[in-house]
Amino acid sequence: MSDYEAVIGLETHIQLRTASKIFCRCRADSWGEPPNTNICPICCGLPGVLPALNRAAVEKAVRLAAALQAQISELSYFARKNYFYPDLPKGYQISQYDEPLARGGQFELPMPDQVVRHISIQKLHLEEDAGKTRMVGGRRWIDMNRCGVPLVEMVTGPDLRSADEAAQYLIRLRQLLRWLDISEANMERAHLRCDANVSIRPRGSPALNPKTEIKNVNSIEAVRTAIEAEFARQIREVESGASVKAWTLEWDEEAGVLRKMREKESEGDYRYFREPDLLPIRLEAGWTDEILAHSPELPLARRGRLVEQYHLPVYDAEILTEERSLSEYFEAAARAYPGDPKRVSNWIMNEVLRILRDRGLTAAELKFPPRHLAETLQLIDQGTITLATGKSLLERSLESGRAPREMVEAEGLAQIRGSQELRTLCLQAIRTNPDQAQQYRAGKTALLQWFVGQVMRASRGKANPQETAALLQDLLGTER
Ligand code: ZN
Ligand code: MN
DSSP: OOSEEEEEEEEEEEEOOOSBOSSSSSBSOOTTOOTTSSOOTTTTTOTTOOOOOOHHHHHHHHHHHHHTTOEEOSEEOOEEEEOOOTTOTTSEEEEOOSSOSEEOOEEEEEOTTSOEEEEEEEEEEEEEOOOEEEEETTEEEEEOTTTTOEEEEEEEOSOBOSHHHHHHHHHHHHHHHHHTTSOOOOGGGTSEEEEEEEEEEETTOOOOOOOEEEEOOOSHHHHHHHHHHHHHHHHHHHHTTOOOOOEEEEEETTTTEEEEEEEOOOGGGGOOEEOTTSOOEEOOHHHHHHHHHTOOOOHHHHHHHHHHHHOOOHHHHHHHTSSHHHHHHHHHHHHHSTTOHHHHHHHIIIIIHHHHHHHTOOGGGOSSOHHHHHHHHHHHHTTSSOHHHHHHHHHHHHHHOOOHHHHHHHTTOSOBOSSHHHHHHHHHHHHTOHHHHHHHHTTOTTHHHHHHHHHHHHTTTOBOHHHHHHHHHHHHHHOO
16 A cells, blocks of 8 residues: 555536527537537627626536535636637637636545545536547647537545545436536546646644646546556655646547646736626525426435435445436336335346437437336236246337337237147247257156246247246156
8 A cells, every 4th residue: 555645626517408508509519410500699709799608507507516416606707717728719718717616626536345435526607618639630620519518517626545436426417417417427428527636645643745736537437547547656756856837738539648738827917807798696595496496306415315215225325326217217117116226227227228228318209208117027027927027028028119018919918828829939949940849858857947948939928937937847748
């Protein structure tokens, strides 16, 4: 174990899921569109235009602040952050500075060992995104589609202690943002971007030492590897007698190395001043109260409640609360099929999740409502259908959109038992496979299950497996 510990704070930029940009009427999302096609004079900062604030962006930011139990400012201001960069057409970014939308608050970070760490949130503010530069054919090109996309910048205190914790924080933040429908939080599409401030100190010491800022760490894996690399580099510096300089570093994802971008700029370099073209954000108390009152139960609380109320293992509750609509699907199905929530959970974790992942759907989009899952389980319990048919019903009713009971009747899916039909299927299986029948009789009794499989296949899953096995055993002993 190292004598040093890492002291990490994360600064995340979150793209809000709104219809339009933060100060103009252009669509907020232009993923995959040709460069410079989703722009207007306002987001390009042409002379003489005036920004107008998007109410939906404020609402989503307040919802996030409420979930973090931050203090929401009744009055907050926009400020100009001045810097020169080709993708910033105005020469400044409209952001917030000394009076942000919210301060304080904490992020409850559950670690894999069930310990919950409390990560302080220093501030949360609204700002506009800048454009993008791209190298094509040896030249630098500018795409302004992203100019003016609404962002929340959220800054944690220096409370994370390892690269793993930082990665875990991002995973949980992504879950929360989707849970609250604040952002799609897709890191590949840069909806969630992260800068990491890293310093080291002797383990257990309260000191805060000079930190470096790592820019451009835009996947969970990159956060983990870039922080590990920087932690190791700082230890080497200090142990060789040098000191850590307050640099800004860039993570080169492809090469897997950190590069020095610049000496870190101080806040003074940005010459912040209040934005004269926008009024302050004044939140009416009633409006904020309304948002607070409609704050949904958060993932961690719901996980705890599923364990408590339905007696599920933590493992199940964890998977069911990965996504809000999945947890709602579970609760609706458990209500429609009372008495055995664990069985409902098993079916969701095995059958439903497989379908969702195969098709890239969320539970809310699934055309197999919770009451159909409950109905399927009841059909199995009543002996109307086999387990195999029950499993296939999910897939089939996705195609047809019909209720399970209706499909069983319409497609003749009721299980075959105690009938001449089952006997005929068994005899067929034996007669068409004389070699296996021979081997079974010579003592290779494990082949019985293989024959059951043949009959199940021939009956398209409708044969009752127990009766089939008994019947086959009987017939294999007598029929020759
Ligand atoms: Zn625009
Ligand atoms: Mn920012």
